[in-house]
Amino acid sequence: MRSPQPFTPAEEETLRLGTFKDGVTPPPVVCPGPDCARPNPRARTFCACCGTLLRPPLPPPPRPWWLRITEGIRGFLRRRPRVWHRERRWYAPAAGAAAVLTLTLAGAGPSLTGPVRQGAALAYDRFASKAAVAASAVSASSRRAGYPARCAADGVDNRAWAPAPSGEQARGQWWQAEFTHxxxxxxxxxxxGVSLQPQEYLAAGRPQRLRAVAITAGKRAFVKELDLTDQPGPQTFSWGVDDVQSVRLQIIGVRAADGKGAKAPVGLAEVQFFTRRSQA
Structure with a gap:
């Protein structure tokens, strides 16, 4: 609010006499303030006592019709790109990616059919429900007394298979599972390791690295190297091989036992195989 201003001498004279030089006596403007109501000359804009606006501001003149229409169209065009970008911003990238993929597949032809199909199968494996597959027969290159090959596929985690050689001599030893279907x-x-119990696990040697070889019904071999962490319990490895009929695990790296050196067995407690539940 504007600070009050005192009347000028001319305004005081006008209020006192109530006349102008031409003899006309205009009525004073009464301040609309709730606690003022002081008369003011018509020449003033604000009340000299409380600073209240004496006359309300005049409304702006109406704009012509053509200006209102053009401003409405201009505002719509300014808002439209932002709304389209926010709600449908993924349409263009998705359409472009689909077009590029279609052209790539059409140009490459059958050479990409295998990799694309394999990638789709691996993606489906990740989200599909899994079912365990039991081995119909197991064998090993050798076995230590009390650690037969069947112990690695019996579903019990406190019994293990261990080859006859101990320590670093266990490199190259293998365990194999075969399947009827x-x-x-x-x-x-x-x-x-040989057990899930920490003391028994550390007291024996354990594989550090395995070479897994999957043999299919068509006698094709797929090789995958598995790096095992030094801890008891299950360690999961994703793989995607069709028509598997046998799997061989070969020891290619060994961790020594704590305190027993080269005489401790190098064991595998359990090996499990899984497939899609729809194919079980």
């Missing part, structure tokens, strides 16, 4: 191998789970 070929299946798609999606996941391989390995329980490292």
């Amino acid at each position: 070929p299946f798609r191998l999606t996941t391989l789970v390995v329980f490292n």
